[in-house]
Amino acid sequence: MSKIKPEDVDRISEEMRRTILLREGVGRIRVIVHMDTCGIAAGARSIMKVLMEELEERQEIKDVLLITSGCAGLCNREPMVTVELEDESPVKYVDLTQEKIKRIFKEHVMNGKVVTEYILATETKG
Amino acid sequence: MKGYRTNIMVCAGTNCISNKSWEVKEALEAEIAKRGLEDEILVVPTGCVGFCAVGPIIIVQPEGIFYQSVKVSDVSHLVEEHFLKGKLVKSLMYVPPGEKEPIPKMKDIVFFRDQRLIALRSRGMINPERIEEYIGLDGYKALAKALTSMTPEEVIEEVKASGLRGRGGAGFPTGLKWESRKKAKDYPKYVICNADEGDPGAFMDRSIIEADPHSVIEGMAIGAYAIGASYGYIYTRVEYPLAIKRMEWAIQQAREYGLLGENIFGTGFNFNMGIFKGAGAFVCGETTSLVTSIEGRAPEPRQRPPRTELWNKPTVINNVETWANVPAIILEGAEWFSQIGTETSKGTKVFSLAGKINNAGLIEVPMGITLREMVYKIGGGIPNEKKFKAVQTGGPSGGCIPESLLDLPVDYERLTEAGAMMGSGGMIVMDENTCMVDVAKYFLEFLRDESCGKCSSCREGISAMLEIVTNICQGKGREGDIEFLEELGAAVTDTSLCGLGQSAPNPVLSTIRYFRDEYEAHIQERRCPAGVCKELIQYSINPEICTGCLLCVKTCPNEAIVGEKKRPQTINLDKCIKCGVCFEVCKFKAVVIT
Numbered sequence: 227m228s229k230i231k232p233e234d235v236d237r238i239s240e241e242m243r244r245t246i247l248l249r250e251g252v253g254r255i256r257v258i259v260h261m262d263t264c265g266i267a268a269g270a271r272s273i274m275k276v277l278m279e280e281l282e283e284r285q286e287i288k289d290v291l292l293i294t295s296g297c298a299g300l301c302n303r304e305p306m307v308t309v310e311l312e313d314e315s316p317v318k319y320v321d322l323t324q325e326k327i328k329r330i331f332k333e334h335v336m337n338g339k340v341v342t343e344y345i346l347a348t349e350t351k352g
Numbered sequence: 353m354k355g356y357r358t359n360i361m362v363c364a365g366t367n368c369i370s371n372k373s374w375e376v377k378e379a380l381e382a383e384i385a386k387r388g389l390e391d392e393i394l395v396v397p398t399g400c401v402g403f404c405a406v407g408p409i410i411i412v413q414p415e416g417i418f419y420q421s422v423k424v425s426d427v428s429h430l431v432e433e434h435f436l437k438g439k440l441v442k443s444l445m446y447v448p449p450g451e452k453e454p455i456p457k458m459k460d461i462v463f464f465r466d467q468r469l470i471a472l473r474s475r476g477m478i479n480p481e482r483i484e485e486y487i488g489l490d491g492y493k494a495l496a497k498a499l500t501s502m503t504p505e506e507v508i509e510e511v512k513a514s515g516l517r518g519r520g521g522a523g524f525p526t527g528l529k530w531e532s533r534k535k536a537k538d539y540p541k542y543v544i545c546n547a548d549e550g551d552p553g554a555f556m557d558r559s560i561i562e563a564d565p566h567s568v569i570e571g572m573a574i575g576a577y578a579i580g581a582s583y584g585y586i587y588t589r590v591e592y593p594l595a596i597k598r599m600e601w602a603i604q605q606a607r608e609y610g611l612l613g614e615n616i617f618g619t620g621f622n623f624n625m626g627i628f629k630g631a632g633a634f635v636c637g638e639t640t641s642l643v644t645s646i647e648g649r650a651p652e653p654r655q656r657p658p659r660t661e662l663w664n665k666p667t668v669i670n671n672v673e674t675w676a677n678v679p680a681i682i683l684e685g686a687e688w689f690s691q692i693g694t695e696t697s698k699g700t701k702v703f704s705l706a707g708k709i710n711n712a713g714l715i716e717v718p719m720g721i722t723l724r725e726m727v728y729k730i731g732g733g734i735p736n737e738k739k740f741k742a743v744q745t746g747g748p749s750g751g752c753i754p755e756s757l758l759d760l761p762v763d764y765e766r767l768t769e770a771g772a773m774m775g776s777g778g779m780i781v782m783d784e785n786t787c788m789v790d791v792a793k794y795f796l797e798f799l800r801d802e803s804c805g806k807c808s809s810c811r812e813g814i815s816a817m818l819e820i821v822t823n824i825c826q827g828k829g830r831e832g833d834i835e836f837l838e839e840l841g842a843a844v845t846d847t848s849l850c851g852l853g854q855s856a857p858n859p860v861l862s863t864i865r866y867f868r869d870e871y872e873a874h875i876q877e878r879r880c881p882a883g884v885c886k887e888l889i890q891y892s893i894n895p896e897i898c899t900g901c902l903l904c905v906k907t908c909p910n911e912a913i914v915g916e917k918k919r920p921q922t923i924n925l926d927k928c929i930k931c932g933v934c935f936e937v938c939k940f941k942a943v944v945i946t
Contacts, residue, residue, distance in 0.1 A: 249477050
C-alpha cells in the first residue's frame with residue numbers, strides 16, 4: 227500500500243461513518259420493520275431486503291438506521307413499517323409491498339414527505 | 353465498508369474470552385449464516401467492555417441492547433428471536449441486584465452511565481484488529497494534526513496545558529517530562545510505553561492494548577514527534593499473549609499504511625516501534641529497571657536522576673493509559689481536557705475494580721469522583737449484603753483506605769495524604785470478612801518475592817516485616833511489634849533506592865494506621881476479629897441451631913464432624929483443619945467461628 231496522506235485519513239473515516247453511526251446508535255431517521263412470526267409470514271423479510279438494497283445503493287446516506295421489532299399488534303395489516311424522523315412523530319405504514327416500500331423510501335426517508343395513502347388510517351385522524 | 357443493519361459487538365477481551373466469548377462469536381456467525389442473515393448482520397469482536405462480572409457480554413447496535421452471560425447454548429434462540437423476529441430476549445438482560453425488571457439498554461445501566469471515557473473511548477465500538485475502524489473513530493487525525501499544523505514545541509505546550517499526569521502511578525506531569533527530553537540534544541532519542549502491569553488484580557493496561565492498540569501507537573508517535581525521537585518500545589510481559597498479538601498486528605497495519613516508518617504523512621518525520629517482552633518481574637515496571645531490561649541486563653533499578661535513559665540517550669517513558677490519552681488531547685484541545693477532573697488532577701482515570709464487589713470490571717471515571725461513588729454506585733456495592741471494610745488502591749505498594757474516608761475524592765494528592773496512592777489504577781475491595789493483618793501479610797509476601805535484592809533495606813526489610821506480621825497472624829505477636837513495624841517501615845521507605853522499596857511498607861503502615869485495633873486484638877487477645885487467621889480461630893457448632901442435616905459432615909474433607917442424624921453435630925478439634933467448608937455450606941448458620 228502506498229503512503230497515506232492526511233486527507234486519506236479523512237477519506238477512510240468518511241467511509242467508516244455509516245458503520246460508526248450505527249454502532250453509536252445515532253440516526254436522524256429510524257426505519258422500524260415489524261417482524262415476528264406474523265410479519266415474516268406476511269413478507270416483512272422481503273421489505274427488509276428492499277430497504278437494505280436501497281441503502282446499499284445510496285452510499286451517501288449515512289444516518290438511516292434499519293431496526294427490527296416484534297409484532298405491533300395489527301397482524302392483519304402486515305407487513306408494517308414505522309418511520310421515525312428526528313423531532314417528528316412516528317408514522318406507521320401498513321399492507322406494504324416491495325413497490326410501496328420503495329416509494330416510501332424515496333419520498334419519506336429521502337425527502338421527508340409522508341406517503342399518506344399507505345399510512346395506518348387511524349393515525350391520520352389524530 | 354459494506355452496510356449492515358445490525359452490528360453485534362462481542363466482547364473479546366481476555367476476561368470474556370476466558371468465559372468462552374470467542375466460541376459465542378463463532379456460534380453467532382454460524383447461526384446467522386444458517387438463517388440467511390449474513391448480509392444484514394455483522395458480528396464484531398471488540399476489546400474489553402468493562403463489565404467483566406457478567407461476561408461474556410454482547411451489545412447489539414444500533415439499538416444499544418446489552419446481553420450478559422451469553423453462552424453458546426443461548427445463541428440459536430437469540431438469533432431467532434432478536435435478529436430474525438426483532439424480539440428482545442429478556443432472559444439475557446442485566447437485572448440490577450435486588451431488582452426484578454431487566455434493563456435492555458447499555459446506556460441505562462448504572463455501571464456504564466456514570467463513566468466518562470477518554471482512554472477507553474473506543475470501548476465496545478471497534479474491532480481492534482482493523483485499523484480502518486480506529487480511523488473511523490477519528491483515529492490518527494491527531495497525529496496528522498500534530499505533524500502538519502503544530503511544531504513539536506506547540507505539542508508539548510498543549511500537553512502541558514492539559515494538565516495530563518502520568519497514569520502509571522507517580523503522577524509526574526507528562527508535558528514537563530517531554531519538555532526536559534526535548535531540550536536534550538543527543539540523538540537518537542526514544543519513547544517507551546510502560547505496559548509492564550504487575551499489580552495483582554490490575555488489568556487496565558492489558559485491556560487498553562487489547563481493545564485499542566492504535567491509540568497507544570498514535571500517542572507514542574505524537575510524543576516521539578514532540579521530543580524528536582525516532583524509535584519506540586512497548587514494554588510488556590509475555591503473560592499478556594492477546595495484548596501482544598493485537599499490538600503486533602496493529603504495528604504491522606500502521607506500517608503498511610505508512611503511519612509508522614519513514615516520512616510519515618509526507619512531513620519528513622520518521623518513527624518506528626517494536627514490542628519488548630519482559631519475563632514478568634514486578635520491578636520492571638520501575639522505569640530504570642525497565643530500561644536496564646531492554647538493554648539486556650538484569651533489571652535492577654539505578655539512581656535517578658539521571659538514569660532513566662535507554663542506551664544513555666534521552667528517553668521518555670509513559671504508561672499505556674497516559675499514551676492513550678494523548679491523541680484525544682491533541683484532537684480536542686488542552687482546554688477541553690483540563691475542564692475534567694480536580695484542581696491538581698485533570699482528566700479521567702481507568703480503574704480495575706476487583707475483590708468483594710458486585711460489578712467487578714474495568715471503569716473510567718473523571719478525577720475527583722469519590723471512592724464511595726465508585727464502590728457503591730458504579731461498583732454496585734458489596735456482595736451478599738456484607739459490610740465494607742476497606743479498599744486497597746495503588747497495587748501491592750498502595751494502601752488500604754477505610755470506610756471513614758470513602759468520601760475522599762480520587763486525585764493524586766488526596767490518595768497520597770490518606771496513605772495510599774493512585775498507582776496504576778488497581779482497586780481491590782475488601783468486606784468485613786477480610787483480616788487486615790492477613791492482607792498486609794499477603795502483599796508483603798508478594799513484595800518479598802518481587803524485590804530485586806539490590807538494596808538491603810528492601811530485601812531484608814520486607815523479609816523482616818513479613819516475619820513479624822506472620823508471627824502476629826499465628827498468635828505469636830509480642831508487645832512492641834506494631835511500633836517496631838512502624839519504625840522499620842519508615843526506614844525501608846527512607847533508604848530504598850527505587851519506588852518498589854520506598855512504597856513496600858505501605859500495606860503494613862496503612863493497615864496499622866487505620867486498623868490498629870485489629871493488630872492489637874491479634875497480639876494482646878490472640879484473636880482474629882475477622883475470623884481469618886487459622887491459628888487464632890476455632891470452628892464449633894451451635895447445638896441449639898444445628899438440625900443434624902449432615903451437609904457439613906458430607907463436605908468436611910477430614911471427617912472431623914461427628915454426630916447422629918437429626919441431632920446436633922460436634923467438631924472434633926483434633927481433626928479439624930480449619931478449612932471453613934462447614935461454615936460455608938451450613939444453611940442454618942449453626943457453624944460459628946470463635
